[in-house]
Amino acid sequence: MKIYRQSFWRTPCVIGVFFPFAPIAFLLLLLYCDTWHQKAISGFFLILFSTLLFAWLSLYCYVTITPKQLIIKNPFLPIPLFNKAYFYSDIEKIELEHPGGISPVHMLVFVTGKRRRRFPIDLVNHKAYPSLIKDLEEKGVNVEAVKL
Numbered sequence: 001m002k003i004y005r006q007s008f009w010r011t012p013c014v015i016g017v018f019f020p021f022a023p024i025a026f027l028l029l030l031l032y033c034d035t036w037h038q039k040a041i042s043g044f045f046l047i048l049f050s051t052l053l054f055a056w057l058s059l060y061c062y063v064t065i066t067p068k069q070l071i072i073k074n075p076f077l078p079i080p081l082f083n084k085a086y087f088y089s090d091i092e093k094i095e096l097e098h099p100g101g102i103s104p105v106h107m108l109v110f111v112t113g114k115r116r117r118r119f120p121i122d123l124v125n126h127k128a129y130p131s132l133i134k135d136l137e138e139k140g141v142n143v144e145a146v147k148l
Contacts, residue, residue, distance in 0.1 A: 004132050005062035006125040012104070058082060059104050062123035065135050070094075072107065072119045084119070086111060093142040096129065105129070105148065 008014065057076040064071040070091065074082035086109060095108040104122035111117075124132065129148060136143045 001067070002065045002135060003062065004064070004121075004124045004128050006123055006128075008060065008123065010125075011060065011122045059120045060123045061107075061119045061121050063107070063121060063132060065132075065139070070109075070136070070139075070141070072109075072121070075123070082119075084109075084117065088139045088141055091141050093144060094136060095144045095146055096133070096148050097146040098148050100147070 054077075058074065060076055061072050061074045061082065064073065069085045069087055071085045072083070090111050092110040092112050094110070096105055097108065098105045104120040105124070105126075107119045107121045109117045109119070129145070133143045133145060
């Protein structure tokens, strides 16, 4: 079994989004500290923060290669939508694509008889992609790297 995973703090989205905007959010919190007693404003910020946190944490998946299955997991959201296991015999092909910017690399899994699934694999180190592709091809999976 081989696990392709890097530290959460070394991912491009954390470095490009979290570190620049965390001080700004903290300063805004200090500026509006006296209005937090109002339920409407605090409720709005709570809903906004919860939605953004859920969307942000959905970007972090990592890949595990076992002798029989390809497993894609999200360590922060342990729900079936973000955690999936595929047998190698069921996979038609896999595409790795990078949309550009600081967005994560997406792994598109095409399964026979089903729709494709898209997983953002931001917890996989960029230097490990050649090794990941090689290991998947050794298992008999057709892998295409698009804009990688």
